[in-house]
Each structure stands twice: as C-alpha cells, then as structure tokens.
Amino acid sequence: MQVTDTLTARRRFLQPFSGQALDPPPVWLMRQAGRYLPEYRETRSEAGGFLDLCYTPRLAAEVTLQPIRRYGFDAAILFSDILVVPDALGQGVRFAEGEGPVLEPIRDVAALKRLDLSRTQEKFALVWETVARLRQDLPCETALIGFCGAPWTVATYVVEGHGSSDQGEARRWAYRDPAGFQRLIDILCEASIGYLEGQVAAGADVLQLFDSWSGSLADDQFDAWVIRPTARIVSTIKARHPHVPIIGFPRGSASLLADYLARTGVDGVSCDTSCPLPVMKRTAETGRVVQGNLDPLLLVAGGDALDARVDAIRAAMSGQRFIFNLGHGIVPETPPAHVARLVERVRRKL
Amino acid sequence: MQVTDTLTARRRFLQPFSGQALDPPPVWLMRQAGRYLPEYRETRSEAGGFLDLCYTPRLAAEVTLQPIRRYGFDAAILFSDILVVPDALGQGVRFAEGEGPVLEPIRDVAALKRLDLSRTQEKFALVWETVARLRQDLPCETALIGFCGAPWTVATYVVEGHGSSDQGEARRWAYRDPAGFQRLIDILCEASIGYLEGQVAAGADVLQLFDSWSGSLADDQFDAWVIRPTARIVSTIKARHPHVPIIGFPRGSASLLADYLARTGVDGVSCDTSCPLPVMKRTAETGRVVQGNLDPLLLVAGGDALDARVDAIRAAMSGQRFIFNLGHGIVPETPPAHVARLVERVRRKL
Numbered sequence: 001m002q003v004t005d006t007l008t009a010r011r012r013f014l015q016p017f018s019g020q021a022l023d024p025p026p027v028w029l030m031r032q033a034g035r036y037l038p039e040y041r042e043t044r045s046e047a048g049g050f051l052d053l054c055y056t057p058r059l060a061a062e063v064t065l066q067p068i069r070r071y072g073f074d075a076a077i078l079f080s081d082i083l084v085v086p087d088a089l090g091q092g093v094r095f096a097e098g099e100g101p102v103l104e105p106i107r108d109v110a111a112l113k114r115l116d117l118s119r120t121q122e123k124f125a126l127v128w129e130t131v132a133r134l135r136q137d138l139p140c141e142t143a144l145i146g147f148c149g150a151p152w153t154v155a156t157y158v159v160e161g162h163g164s165s166d167q168g169e170a171r172r173w174a175y176r177d178p179a180g181f182q183r184l185i186d187i188l189c190e191a192s193i194g195y196l197e198g199q200v201a202a203g204a205d206v207l208q209l210f211d212s213w214s215g216s217l218a219d220d221q222f223d224a225w226v227i228r229p230t231a232r233i234v235s236t237i238k239a240r241h242p243h244v245p246i247i248g249f250p251r252g253s254a255s256l257l258a259d260y261l262a263r264t265g266v267d268g269v270s271c272d273t274s275c276p277l278p279v280m281k282r283t284a285e286t287g288r289v290v291q292g293n294l295d296p297l298l299l300v301a302g303g304d305a306l307d308a309r310v311d312a313i314r315a316a317m318s319g320q321r322f323i324f325n326l327g328h329g330i331v332p333e334t335p336p337a338h339v340a341r342l343v344e345r346v347r348r349k350l
Numbered sequence: 351m352q353v354t355d356t357l358t359a360r361r362r363f364l365q366p367f368s369g370q371a372l373d374p375p376p377v378w379l380m381r382q383a384g385r386y387l388p389e390y391r392e393t394r395s396e397a398g399g400f401l402d403l404c405y406t407p408r409l410a411a412e413v414t415l416q417p418i419r420r421y422g423f424d425a426a427i428l429f430s431d432i433l434v435v436p437d438a439l440g441q442g443v444r445f446a447e448g449e450g451p452v453l454e455p456i457r458d459v460a461a462l463k464r465l466d467l468s469r470t471q472e473k474f475a476l477v478w479e480t481v482a483r484l485r486q487d488l489p490c491e492t493a494l495i496g497f498c499g500a501p502w503t504v505a506t507y508v509v510e511g512h513g514s515s516d517q518g519e520a521r522r523w524a525y526r527d528p529a530g531f532q533r534l535i536d537i538l539c540e541a542s543i544g545y546l547e548g549q550v551a552a553g554a555d556v557l558q559l560f561d562s563w564s565g566s567l568a569d570d571q572f573d574a575w576v577i578r579p580t581a582r583i584v585s586t587i588k589a590r591h592p593h594v595p596i597i598g599f600p601r602g603s604a605s606l607l608a609d610y611l612a613r614t615g616v617d618g619v620s621c622d623t624s625c626p627l628p629v630m631k632r633t634a635e636t637g638r639v640v641q642g643n644l645d646p647l648l649l650v651a652g653g654d655a656l657d658a659r660v661d662a663i664r665a666a667m668s669g670q671r672f673i674f675n676l677g678h679g680i681v682p683e684t685p686p687a688h689v690a691r692l693v694e695r696v697r698r699k700l
Contacts, residue, residue, distance in 0.1 A: 165515050168647060168681075175651035215565075215602065218645045218677070219626040220659070252565065254605035255629050276569040279605050295568045297518060301525035309570070327568070331518075 013074040013143035014205060016289045016321035017245040017267050025314065025322045026074035027346045028145070029339070030270075031329030032067040033079045037336060039066045050095035051087060054080045057129040064134055068142055070336070071343045074323075075143040075206070076134060078199065080127055082149025082210055085191050086158050088123035089115040105161030107173060109180040115158075115187050124195050128202040135203030146204030148195050150211035150248070151188035151229040158184065167216050174225060181225075189229050193236050200241050208247040208270065209233065215252015215272075222256055230264040238265065247291060251328070254279050261288050273327025277316035284320035293327035294342070300331060302338040310345045318350070363424040363493035364555060366639045366671035367595040367617050375664070375672045376424035377696045378495070379689070380620075381679030382417040383429045387686060389416045400445035401437060404430045407479040414484055418492055420686070421693045424673075425493040425556070426484060428549065430477055432499025432560055435541050436508050438473035439465040455511030457523060459530035465508075465537050474545050478552040485553030496554030498545050500561035500598070501538035501579040508534065517566050524575060531575075539579050543586050550591050558597040558620065559583065565602015565622075572606055580614040588615065597641060601678070604629050611638050623677025627666035634670035643677035644692070650681060652688040660695045668700070 013026045034040055043063050047053035054060055064079040083101050087093040091114060096102050106114060134144055148154075152170075157163065159170040174181040196207050214226045234246050249270035250260050257279065261269060268289030271280050275293050284290040294313060298306055313324070324346045330339070363376040384390055393413050397403035404410055414429040433451050437443040441464060446452050456464060484494055498504075502520075507513065509520040524531040546557050564576045584596050599620035600610050607629065611619060618639030621630050625643050634640040644663060648656055663674070674696045680689070 171645070171647045172651060175645075175648050175655055178655075215624055218623045218643070218648075218659075219628075220662070221645075222624075252602065252624065255624075255626055259626075273568045274565055274572075274602065274605075276605055276609075278569075293568070295521070295525075295571075297521045298525050298568075301522060305525055305528075309568075312570070 012141065013323070014245065016323060017206075019287075019321065021319050021321050023318065023350070024347045025317065025324045027324040027343060028073040028075040028077065029067075029326050029330055030077075032071075032073060032077065032339075033063045034330055035332035036330055036334040036339075037066055037070070051081065051084070051093060054084060055123060055126040057126060057133050060127075060130040061133040061137060064130070065137060068138065071339060073142070073343070075145050076138055077145040077208070078127070078131055078134065078147060078204065080130070080147070082147075082154055082212075083157060084123065084127060085120075085148060085154055085188060085195060086115070088120040088195075089117065089187065089191055090119055091115060091158060100163050101157060103157060103161045105169070106158050106184070107169060109177070109183060112183055112187065115184075117187060117190055120191050120194065124198055127195070128198045131199050131202035131204055143205045144203060145206045145208055146196060146199030147208040147210060148192045150209045150214070150226065150250075151185045151192060151233075152217070152225040153211045153213045154188050154192075155181075155184055155225070156213045158188075167213050171216065171221070174221060178224070185225060185229050189232050193233055196233070196237055197240065200237070200244050204244070206245045206247065207237070208249060209266070211248065211250045214250040219256065222253065223259075226250055226253070227260060227263050230260075230266070234265040245289070247289070257283055258286075261286065268321075268323070270325060271327065275327070277313065281316050281320060284317060284322060287321075289321045289323060290317065291323040291325045293325070296326045296328050296331050296334070299326065299338050299342060300334050302335065302341065306338065306342065307345055310342060311350070314346065314350060362491065363673070364595065366673060367556075369637075369671065371669050371671050373668065373700070374697045375667065375674045377674040377693060378423040378425040378427065379417075379676050379680055380427075382421075382423060382427065383413045384680055385682035386680055386684040386689075387416055387420070401431065401434070401443060404434060405473060405476040407476060407483050410477075410480040411483040411487060414480070415487060418488065421689060423492070423693070425495050426488055427495040427558070428477070428481055428484065428497060428554065430480070430497070432497075432504055432562075433507060434473065434477060435470075435498060435504055435538060435545060436465070438470040438545075439467065439537065439541055440469055441465060441508060450513050451507060453507060453511045455519070456508050456534070457519060459527070459533060462533055462537065467537060467540055470541050470544065474548055477545070478548045481549050481552035481554055493555045494553060495556045495558055496546060496549030497558040497560060498542045500559045500564070500576065500600075501535045501542060501583075502567070502575040503561045503563045504538050504542075505531075505534055505575070506563045508538075517563050521566065521571070524571060528574070535575060535579050539582050543583055546583070546587055547590065550587070550594050554594070556595045556597065557587070558599060559616070561598065561600045564600040569606065572603065573609075576600055576603070577610060577613050580610075580616070584615040595639070597639070607633055608636075611636065618671075618673075620675060621677065625677070627663065631666050631670060634667060634672060637671075639671045639673060640667065641673040641675045643675065646676045646678050646681050646684070649676065649688050649692060650684050652685065652691065656688065656692065657695055660692060661700070664696065664700060
C-alpha cells in the first residue's frame with residue numbers, strides 16, 4: 001500500500017505533463033532553497049564561496065533537501081547556479097559579497113577562445129553527483145528538477161561581466177556582430193545540452209531553462225537569441241530523452257509566449273509575476289503546462305492579501321494543467337512562516 | 351500658400367489622432383533632446399544641477415529646440431523630468447553626478463505630510479513658462495508634446511528614493527498598506543492633473559504619460575496602480591480639454607495593452623522595444639494610435655541592421671495610425687549621424 005501511495009504521489013508533480021489537471025495543483029517555489037531559511041544560512045557558512053557550495057555535492061544536496069523537509073513541496077530543484085556553465089567553460093566566475101556575480105567579460109569573437117568546451121566535465125561532474133545524491137535522498141514522492149540558464153541569459157552575464165538592468169552590452173554585440181554573437185550562443189547551447197543530459201542521466205525528472213533576461217529583447221532578437229537556441233536544446237534533449245518534460249521560463253515575455261511555446265517545443269512554461277492570469281489560462285488551454293506566478297513580494301507581505309491572491313491564481317487556473325509557483329525567486333527577507341501559510345493555502349480544498 | 355502648407359504640416363503629427371494613417375509616418379524620438387547632442391552638452395554646462403536646467407525656461411526651451419533644428423522631427427517634447435512633480439511637492443530631488451536621482455524616501459503614510467499640494471505652482475510655473483516659450487519658438491509645423499510621469503512610476507522614486515531594478519519598496523508598501531499607498535497615488539494624481547493642465551494652457555498640443563516601471567506589476571496591481579490612476583488623470587483632463595490627445599506609455603506591459611487602452615481612455619499608446627510588432631499592429635487595428643518601438647541600442651549600432659528594422663517596423667504598421675519612435679529613450683552614446691540616417695529612412699517612400 002505504502003509503495004503504491006508514494007509512487008502515485010511521486011508522479012503527482014509529473015501528471016500535468018501527461019495531460020492531467022490536478023486540484024489542488026502541485027507546488028514548488030523558485031529559489032525555495034536559499035537565504036530566507038536559517039538552516040540554509042548555516043549550511044552556507046560551511047562552504048567558502050557561493051560556487052563552492054554549488055560544487056560540494058554533500059552541501060548542495062543538503063540545501064536542496066531543506067525546503068522539502070520543511071514544506072513538503074512536490075518538487076525539489078537542484079541547488080546550483082546558472083553561471084556554472086560559463087564557470088565550467090573556463091571564464092571564471094566569482095560571487096562578490098553583496099554584489100552578485102563577477103566575470104571577466106567577453107565582448108568579441110577573439111575572446112571566445114577563453115571558453116573551452118572540452119573542460120566542462122570537471123565541474124559539471126560535481127553537479128551531476130549532487131543530482132545523483134538527491135535522487136537517493138529525496139522522498140520518492142518528490143520530483144527532482146534539473147536546470148540551466150538559457151543561452152541568451154547566460155550570455156548576458158558572459159558579456160556584461162555582471163548582472164545589469166538592460167543587458168546592454170550583450171544586445172549591442174548581437175546587433176553589431178550577429179555572426180560572432182551566434183558563436184557565443186552556439187558554445188553555450190553545446191555546453192548546456194551536455195550539462196542537462198548529465199543531469200537527466202543522474203536522475204533529474206524534469207528540466208527547466210531559465211531565461212531571466214529575455215524581456216529586454218525586440219521580437220526579432222527574441223526569435224534569434226531565445227527561441228532558436230531554446231528549440232535547439234529542447235530538440236536535442238528530446239531526441240535522446242523524450243520522456244523528460246522541459247519547462248521554459250522566458251521572463252518578461254508574456255506577449256511572446258504563444259510563439260515561444262509553438263516554436264521551442266518545451267512542454268511547459270513558467271510565467272513571471274507580470275503575466276496576466278488570463279494569458280496564463282489561455283496558454284494552458286493550448287495544452288501546455290503552465291507554472292506561476294505569485295509575486296515574491298506578496299509572499300513577504302503575507303496576510304489576507306496573500307491568501308486572496310493565492311485563491312485568485314488557483315481559481316483562474318482551475319481545471320488547467322497548472323503548477324503553483326512564484327513569478328520569480330523567493331527573496332531573502334521572506335518569513336518562513338509565510339511560505340508555510342502559502343503551501344497550506346495552495347493545498348486547501350477550494 | 352506658405353500658411354496653408356505649414357498649417358497642414360503642423361497638423362501632420364496630430365492626424366493619426368483624428369483617425370488618419372500617414373505614410374511615411376510622423377516621427378519623434380524619446381529623449382531626442384539629450385546628452386548624445388554636443389549642443390545639449392554645451393547648454394547643459396550653463397545650468398547648475400540637472401533640475402536647474404528643467405527650471406530655467408530659456409535653457410529648457412533651447413535644448414527642446416535643438417533636435418528639431420537638426421532633424422526636423424514632427425514633434426518636440428518639452429524638456430523636463432518626471433521627478434519635477436515630487437520636487438514641486440516638496441520632497442526635494444537632486445541628481446547626483448553619474449548616479450541618477452536621489453530623494454529622501456517616503457515609505458509610510460506619516461511621511462506623506464512632506465508632500466504639499468499647495469506649493470507646487472512655484473516650480474510648475476517655470477515649466478509652464480518653458481512650454482509657452484516653445485509654443486512661440488517652435489516652427490509651426492512642429493507639434494509640442496507635454497508630459498509627466500504616471501503616478502505609479504513617480505511613486506516608485508518617491509518611495510525608493512532612487513531608481514531601482516524591481517521597484518521593491520513601492521510594491522511592498524502597496525501590498526502591506528494599500529489604503530496608505532493609495533493616498534500617495536492620490537496626491538500624485540492631483541499634482542499631475544494640475545501640472546498637465548498648465549502645460550495645455552501654455553500651449554502643449556499632446557500629452558504623454560510615462561509609466562516606465564509598470565512592467566513589474568502583477569495584473570491586479572497593474573489595475574490598481576496603473577490603470578485606475580491613469581484613467582482618473584485622463585478623464586479629468588478630457589473633461590476640460592477634449593481636443594488634446596493623450597498618449598500612455600505603460601512600459602513592459604505589452605500583454606496588458608488591450609486592458610490599458612480599454613479602461614484608461616488614452617488616445618494612443620507608446621510601445622516599448624519588447625512589444626512584438628504583431629501586437630502593435632493588432633492594437634492599432636482597434637482604432638488607437640500606436641507609437642514605437644525601435645530598440646535604442648540598434649540606433650547606436652546603426653548600419654544595415656538599423657535600416658532593415660526601420661523598414662520592418664514601417665511595413666508592419668503600414669496603413670495604421672502610427673507614429674515612429676524608439677521603444678525607450680535615446681542613449682547618450684548614440685552617434686548623431688545615426689539619428690539623421692534613421693529620420694531619412696523613416697521618411698523614405700517605401
């Protein structure tokens with residue numbers, strides 16, 4: 001009996017991808033493992049730099065598991081960072097305290113020689129080991145999500161050398177020298193495919209592609225740098241692993257969702273906070289899984305407004321292939337009790 | 351003859367608002383007066399702080415006229431800043447060199463007493479004098495656009511105390527205490543209405559409301575803080591000045607454009623760079639004027655790619671009530687020759 005129950009439960013997160021709407025919907029939260037949890041901060045203090053945490057399978061697996069223990073989310077997401085890919089390619093990434101990531105920028109074709117596809121295994125293997133541990137240690141009802149940054153978004157960091165509000169350097173390179181920029185995107189596609197396939201081999205059930213900075217692109221640039229590279233990654237992985245659902249997250253691109261879904265081949269889409277609920281509903285009605293989109297700042301505020309919005313999102317997506325999530329990652333000042341309240345509310349019978 | 355010609359020409363910019371599609375379309379560019387022009391930098395050096403430039407009618411009028419002399423745009427936009435409103439209300443705004451605006455933040459209802467609606471005239475009058483000068487000095491074929499920041503966007507600066515990437519402080523206050531935040535929005539609406547009406551009285555032909563930070567809002571928040579305040583401003587001004595077209599610019603909100611247009615009552619909408627051309631076309635087909643949306647970074651890059659995109663935008667909007675513009679303001683590193691090339695291309699017979 002126990003076995004049947006847990007197997008059923010484990011499949012719960014995956015059911016929307018097989019065409020089944022669930023009520024209540026499955027739930028997980030972007031950045032559910034992180035600084036808002038005291039146990040995360042404790043584990044974090046055992047690692048040196050932030051990337052050391054990502055590259056230490058014991059610690060990375062531990063922080064991945066922490067929110068599952070607390071809240072029983074339907075899915076765990078591998079604890080890692082989208083900048084593992086350029087780091088493994090040899091660009092060298094460090095996280096300055098309180099400043100975010102710092103990279104030695106690459107701004108022309110000549111500098112691409114600093115990226116070496118043949119050396120990625122060394123660091124990727126550490127992440128894959130984390131996935132393998134998680135596959136062992138996770139409750140069997142919990143799905144495991146692997147991920148990477150989508151090529152455009154990773155490229156913005158590779159080119160800028162840090163986060164930026166408008167991704168100006170990357171957009172400029174793409175306009176000035178599209179063929180050269182395409183070579184950077186090709187390298188990132190290639191590395192990402194290997195990285196994700198290793199995660200699947202190690203036990204990831206689902207993959208998510210984070211395209212956090214797709215929202216700054218004009219439609220023709222979105223086509224070239226978001227849709228086409230994503231389609232290439234998806235088709236390559238699908239050819240070898242047709243059973244692994246892939247979720248895309250083109251943040252800030254609600255008005256291009258239909259194109260994105262039609263042409264990338266992803267199985268589902270994560271919607272950011274600004275995506276209107278009617279757009280999410282219409283998207284789900286086309287037969288794709290939709291995930292989203294509570295404002296992380298409302299989770300900080302909590303209270304009746306939080307409950308009301310959770311209910312509104314659930315009501316809008318009722319009967320659809322829907323996974324409850326935030327529209328962006330949990331912020332550090334989120335009270336853990338608000339997360340518990342959210343999960344309880346999402347799982348309430350309506 | 352001359353009189354007829356110039357009257358006709360002056361109406362050119364306004365014709366789309368009377369239901370007429372023009373080919374080639376009228377053209378102006380956001381931030382067309384600015385640091386990319388050497389003559390602007392020279393005039394700027396005569397003023398003390400940046401706001402001194404905005405509050406000195408002779409200089410503000412001069413920089414407004416500079417791009418008209420160079421490029422013959424179909425419209426001039428009053429040179430000013432969206433933070434004139436909180437400055438005039440008494441919050442005190444300064445522009446730190448290379449850092450952008452700095453305000454002493456207002457983060458709760460108690461601090462709202464620092465904003466005084468009765469004292470705005472003093473500074474607004476200086477801006478109105480600039481408008482009156484421009485009405486005199488502009489070629490009569492050039493329309494004059496007045497503007498202000500929309501309440502939500504101005505509120506983000508009032509609350510944060512500076513620009514921010516996610517408008518987190520304002521969003522948090524709005525969630526925590528919507529009634530208190532509404533009071534701030536009400537003050538900004540009231541001040542903006544007076545400010546815009548004074549611009550119309552002084553000779554502005556058209557008004558534009560800049561809502562640069564609307565894109566971070568969930569749909570219910572967009573309704574409360576973008577649509578409703580904008581509708582209030584538009585209906586109040588329309589009641590007294592029904593002939594003055596009003597353009598809204600809810601940046602980053604392409605997926606909410608239809609709602610915004612249906613419920614705010616604006617006559618036209620400016621679309622940012624990420625707004626897909628098919629969305630712009632569909633929007634224009636509903637009978638509103640659409641303005642946009644070339645990427646300002648493509649204007650920096652220039653060359654054949656610039657020409658091709660100008661042509662693509664024109665082709666997509668052909669036959670519509672369309673005004674050519676950028677998707678956001680001109681950036682300082684834009685070569686003035688690229689702007690000349692753009693204008694020439696927009697005005698070419700297709």
